[in-house]
Amino acid sequence: xxxxxxATNTNNQVLVSSDTRNxxxxxxxxxxxxxxxxxxxxxxxxxxxxxxxxxxxxPFFTMPTSDMYGITAIRNVGGNTxxxxxxxxxxxxxxxxxxxxxxxxxxxxxxxxxxxxxxDDGTPSFDSRLRPLAISGGLLVAHPYNPKPVLPYGLSPxxxxxxxxxxxxxxxxDQVNVYSGVATPAKPMFSFSSVAQAQREAAYSxxxxxxxxxxxxxxxxxxxxxxxxxxRYWAFYRGGIRRLGDQVHAGWxxxxxxxxxxxxxxxxxxGIGTGGDSGYGGTWPYSNETLxxxxxxxxxxxxxxxx
Amino acid sequence: MIKPFEIIGTRPVExxxxxxxxxxxxxEFSKPGHSQTLECETFIIVPDGExxxxxxxxxxxxxxxx
Numbered sequence: 001x002x003x004x005x006x007a008t009n010t011n012n013q014v015l016v017s018s019d020t021r022n023x024x025x026x027x028x029x030x031x032x033x034x035x036x037x038x039x040x041x042x043x044x045x046x047x048x049x050x051x052x053x054x055x056x057x058x059p060f061f062t063m064p065t066s067d068m069y070g071i072t073a074i075r076n077v078g079g080n081t082x083x084x085x086x087x088x089x090x091x092x093x094x095x096x097x098x099x100x101x102x103x104x105x106x107x108x109x110x111x112x113x114x115x116x117x118x119x120d121d122g123t124p125s126f127d128s129r130l131r132p133l134a135i136s137g138g139l140l141v142a143h144p145y146n147p148k149p150v151l152p153y154g155l156s157p158x159x160x161x162x163x164x165x166x167x168x169x170x171x172x173x174d175q176v177n178v179y180s181g182v183a184t185p186a187k188p189m190f191s192f193s194s195v196a197q198a199q200r201e202a203a204y205s206x207x208x209x210x211x212x213x214x215x216x217x218x219x220x221x222x223x224x225x226x227x228x229x230x231x232r233y234w235a236f237y238r239g240g241i242r243r244l245g246d247q248v249h250a251g252w253x254x255x256x257x258x259x260x261x262x263x264x265x266x267x268x269x270x271g272i273g274t275g276g277d278s279g280y281g282g283t284w285p286y287s288n289e290t291l292x293x294x295x296x297x298x299x300x301x302x303x304x305x306x307x
Numbered sequence: 308m309i310k311p312f313e314i315i316g317t318r319p320v321e322x323x324x325x326x327x328x329x330x331x332x333x334x335e336f337s338k339p340g341h342s343q344t345l346e347c348e349t350f351i352i353v354p355d356g357e358x359x360x361x362x363x364x365x366x367x368x369x370x371x372x373x
Binding site for chain 2: 145146149150151154157200201202203204205206207208209210211212213220287288
């Protein structure tokens with residue numbers, strides 16, 4: 001550029017430029033709504049925040065517990081109103097603090113002292129009155145492929161009768177990738193979007209054969225009945241991160257679960273069928289699949305600068 | 308090896324091994340002419356370099372199916 005303003009650091013990286021826009025602090029909204037409450041399967045909460053901005057926002061969240069966290073949505077819900085959703089595993093009442101940033105067009109500053117840089121279109125690029133975002137660190141994280149490697153024997157095949165708190169234990173995600181030596185400030189806040197997704201399922205079946213007569217080499221001479229039950233338990237997961245000291249863990253959060261069951265009975269007398277037929281086939285769209293496992297960025301900053 | 312399991316399908320899982328969808332079953336007899344078979348169909352990743360059937364057998368033995 002032949003005019004304007006440019007500030008770089010000793011590594012020649014741009015700090016402030018009239019050709020770009022810096023992110024600035026625009027607000028710290030409280031939780032507006034708690035959604036997707038799950039108390040089994042490892043627990044889940046989704047916290048929704050609402051903020052006003054004329055331009056897209058970039059949220060950061062704190063992690064007050066050792067649960068998994070991640071941003072699951074940033075959406076414009078009409079006009080200048082934006083809704084941000086943060087996912088958390090576990091069942092505690094703790095809520096992440098939300099710090100929202102945007103470029104300086106988002107809010108009107110107050111005060112008359114500081115430094116203001118304009119772009120060539122006359123809109124602000126940097127405004128020291130608005131508390132610019134200062135990044136303190138970051139890393140790339142990838143999630144393990146399988147949230148739950150082995151599903152145990154013991155879920156009921158009969159009409160999905162294993163209750164959620166018992167079936168949930170079988171599906172609690174327990175796999176993490178660990179990243180060590182991550183330096184964080186005294187009050188760290190994180191920007192991390194939950195992109196990775198996974199689905200896991202297991203079908204438990206029972207087949208019962210009853211012969212009221214003589215069973216001759218597997219053939220029933222008399223009244224015969226065959227019953228079959230199948231219960232397909234499933235869980236859907238989204239990726240999250242948690243901080244433990246100087247480690248960041250990338251793991252999973254259960255965001256939905258359920259079970260589908262079928263039952264069939266067939267009868268015969270003296271080898272002559274007296275009723276019953278069934279069939280099944282085809283493929284499910286996503287069955288035991290994991291999606292979007294490419295490494296995702298985690299950006300770290302000091303939340304105490306904006307309190 | 309006694310194999311009360313059936314491999315339904317496999318697919319490669321890049322960097323990890325082979326994803327295996329399989330079925331395992333066990334049959335119990337309550338009285339003559341009356342039997343019940345319990346079956347589970349699910350998914351596991353077998354690491355690269357492992358024999359799929361041997362790996363499955365070991366996992367299923369530890370989990371109580373075999």
